[in-house]
Amino acid sequence: MDLNTIWFVLIAVLFAGFFMLEGFDYGVGMLLPFLGKTDDERRLIINAIGPVWDGNEVWMLTAGGAMFAAFAQWYATMFSGFYIALLLMLLALILRGVSFEYRSKHEDPRWRNAWDWSIFIGSSVPALLWGVAVANIIRGVPIDAEMNFVGSFFGLLNPFALLGGVMFVAVFLFHGAIYLALKTGDPVMSRAQATAKRMWLIALVLVVLFVVYAFAATGLYASGAAYLPTLIAAVALILAGVFLNKGRTGRAFAMIAVTIIFVTFTAFAGLYPNVLPSTLDPAYNLTIYNASASQYTLKIMTIVALIFTPLVLLYQGWTYYTFRQRLTLEHELEY
């Protein structure tokens, strides 16, 4: 495997980690106004992701930084091309980050209500737009010979991309509901379980639709590499529903995590060796070779990643272990 491929895989792993971890955070944020009926219940829901959401968000920053370092042309083309979409996402993420900290620091119900809806918007907009972005990357976007994006914002909102966005929202809602069912006590727990059961079918239908659409209208399955991850994701998603109905919430959570990771791998496996296909001419595709940094830079980054990634996994894993306890209304809440 050459260094370019290693970095393609590493970025796939970073995005998989990001979608899997922030996925439930986004889901929890979207569910907040609906599953939390009282102020205490809402605080409980926020505190359920309190110790971990910020660390999870760093997966996105690291994925972005790694794109910049390893495939600067990809980073530059995509970030300048998806400008309006990213602007909306950034505004949402800024709002969301501040909301968690500020929401419970003032007693006024209007203040708290406003921040609750900020969390809702701050979680649903990125969930939707990441789905739109991933679908557009799979589908390809208009890129000219100079590696410049020459499409429009509304061109990015094509039916396939919108389906991708809705699918992400549904999968993350399902993921977030299972997380809350696992991490909170009643009455939030029972509501989260009921929601998860409803969301499972919706998520499954949307994933199937997306796969069929991708098969028919994009090059995702052209090389054949995307079949296996799709199969794993599908089986895991079905199992998630089975475990959920048997009351095995922990296993259901593990299965939806596998689903999200392999949905991400499906996209990357189908793309390889492209990172951003051009709809104008395949010769203009951004690939892991024409978009990449020098071999020297990739080598330096590989050494850095090999040392620090295991360390990060270790201590983040430890935090999840430390805060494994189910939160109930009897606990003292920080947020």
Place this chain on the structure above:
Amino acid sequence: MDALFLARLQFAIVTVYHWFFVPLTLGMTILLALMETQYVRSGDETYKRMVKFFGTLFLINFAIGVATGIVQEFQFGMNWSQYSRFVGDIFGVPLAIEALLAFFMESTFLGVWIFGWDKLSKKAHLAAIWLVALGSNLSALWILIANSWMQEPVGFKMENGRAVMVDFLAVATNPSIRYQFPHVFFSGMSTAGFFVVAVAAWHLLRKQTHVELFSKALRWGLVYALIGTIFVITAGHFQGQHMVETQPMKMAAAEALWDTEQPAAFSLFTIGDMVKREDIFAIKIPGLLSFLSCNNFSCEVQGMNQLQAMYEQQYGPGNYIPNAMLAYWNFRLMVGAGMLMLLLALYGVWLMYKKRDFRQHANFLLVAVWALILPYLANATGWLFTELARQPWVVFGLMKTEQGVSNTVPASWVLLSLITYTLLYAALIVANVYLLRKYARRDPEEESEQPETPAPTLVGAA
């Protein structure tokens, strides 16, 4: 208004705004770690209450710092795609390392610290805040390594019109970072020191309810602020001398030095004509600029007109003089604020040394509250100076700012993002100041928790 101007304005606004929150994080995490160390070693609950009190203020500040930091990483690609293509091989590396090495550590252990008071042993909890302090300062180090390369490109070669890294160690140990990082690190210390001083002074002046805690906090803050201020000035002095060698135009602009002088006089106050490139009115101290630039009173310091001529020969026709008025006044505000901070911290520590009761020195306390403006003024003007006076370059000597802007992004999009960021940022700072005032004026919690009796109702937050 063209996309270039709007993109530059946007970078200035979001960066200075972000930088409003970061120095406090850099210095405060260490100060909180020191206070908590004192708590763990002595078992004195006063320090625990102090940590919790100032910890809440720190978190209110930190939330905006983190949230606005995301824009910083994304906007290179969004507004400066040509720049990103040009420097990606070098610039992306410290950014990625910053995230992997520093952001993960900072945010993960901050979560542990906030939520772990009852879940961890005292020592493990203390370790968490030290790791947050390490993480946040490491993130400053790596982003400054990236910025240093823009001030002083090293360890690269040009290949197909792009800068390509050939020596990672040279990039990571850039001569410029050796001055920039200490300068920023100690600016964080002095910001945190003056923050604690201002809050403690307000309590001693107005409330006088928790005199022991706030007297202690005031002393901690004063010593911390004094150390920070002395070293930020020292580092700044050497950074200035390095700047004379590597970016002489920046120093000339900072001093409104139009023509080369030997010995060079230091300008206390200058009104200049930017078009004719000459002074209209100036008060100067003979020889002082020579001394500041090279430690003797008679050396030559190059002026903007001579440097302009030199750069025209070296880089071709063009204007290589930055906006001297902005450079000059930003530099003066930064230095002036720093000097006032030094005097104030020295006076405060002298009162401490004389074992005076600060409550008898109401004037000092009042000044100390308002002095909180000073580090923020110095931080903002310092960044504005170093970035504005590098112009017209985005990467010194290699790429002009006008070449770095995104070539496919229309001005209307940049304007839209500029307006929306500004509105959101304005709303957030209102919320931020509201909460900071509320929590800064609150009494510290008496005995923070009774683990045996769960709180029946959940009002307020920790």
